[in-house]
Amino acid sequence: MSLSLIAKSIGESATLRLNETAAILRAKGDPVIHLGGGEPKGKAPLDAVLAATSAVASGEIRYTPPDGTPELKKAIIRYTEEFYGFRPAPENVMASGGAKQAIMTALHALIDPQEEVIFPVPYWVSYPDMVKIVGGVPVAVEPEDGSFVPRIQDIEQVVGSYTKLVIINSPNNPSGAVYPEEFIADVVEFCERRGLWLIMDDIYHRLVFDGRKPINPYDYAKDRSENSKLILVNGVSKQYAMTGFRIGWAVGNRKLIEAMTNIQGHETSGPSVLLQHAAVGAINGLQSPVEGLRATLENNRNVLINELRAFEGVTVENPGGTFYSFPDFSNYSKDSVALSEFILDKVQVLTVPGVEFGMEGYLRLSFCGTIKEITEGIERIKWALDPNSPNELYIGERKLVRDWT
């Protein structure tokens, strides 16, 4: 088939594929545990549900402006002012079909063929392919000290004449690391000084633990004018447990937002009006669901990390936010795809191979499920990997026999 060169270079999203695998296995009645998920299990906030249902009931379901309804933009402006101390104008805001589409549209608006986009390792699975879709060149930077936390020197070393944009995601998917304030300050200052665009992907914004406060890049931006190249991306998917609603947004300078809006207008005409109503409900409604989710995730994190710390041969950093941990399983296998497949095959636990995030020997384990899923999932993985495990394991009525070494 004569697919385009770009289409041929783009792979399937590993994490979305896993969701599909989990659904297929569950439909077959298999007792699968999904530790590879990327979405909170809880329900969407009532304010969001009520706003969407009353919008459906009105029967008036039409196009909206391609950058979002005035109500949603107002809610995003209020949110930005409340949490970032920066009040954008409506012309600085574009709502989108999830944070993913906001990033994608920014890339379309900024990147010419061969221009480079830098992001630290480990990175969100989609960044490399998103950059390739627009003809750009993804440049993944490994922190020199082997940690999950980059230093500005790491970024500096790979900046060249083709560099156009840096993407920073903190709290980070997949490591759960919250980058230190000094790094955020350094990267904002560095990009301003070098005239580089900077996307701050803040999709896990308020999902931080141990009394941390979300870090605000605007605190370090000297230039808050219409020349600013700082782009803030956020959305309702993770903090409000509204992944299926597909609403995210970008805040940036007017010229960029105008270009992004033109592109989005031609591509999708903007996000659905119903889902925009739901997002307004969530952003303007009671915020207790966000704190409830955050506290549940912190407790889940504690349980998972305790389990992993007692897992001989595995080392893990304590995630400061998100709902992901990124333990090092290289003592068991350096091939994370083979290891993930082995675990799924033997004990029906889904994990995401570290190589999808740019780091071999690691697995991403989520803690957005229930405590039972976390503890049972880790127990099964231990049983599969530890050669001293008992010969048999019961999953409900089902008896598994260890016939491998």
Ligand SMILES: Cc1ncc(COP(=O)(O)O)c(C=O)c1O
């Ligand atoms: C780092 C990061 N950015 C963006 C997204 C996309 O968010 P949305 O569901 O709002 O498109 C995700 C989702 O997994 C993510 O992990």
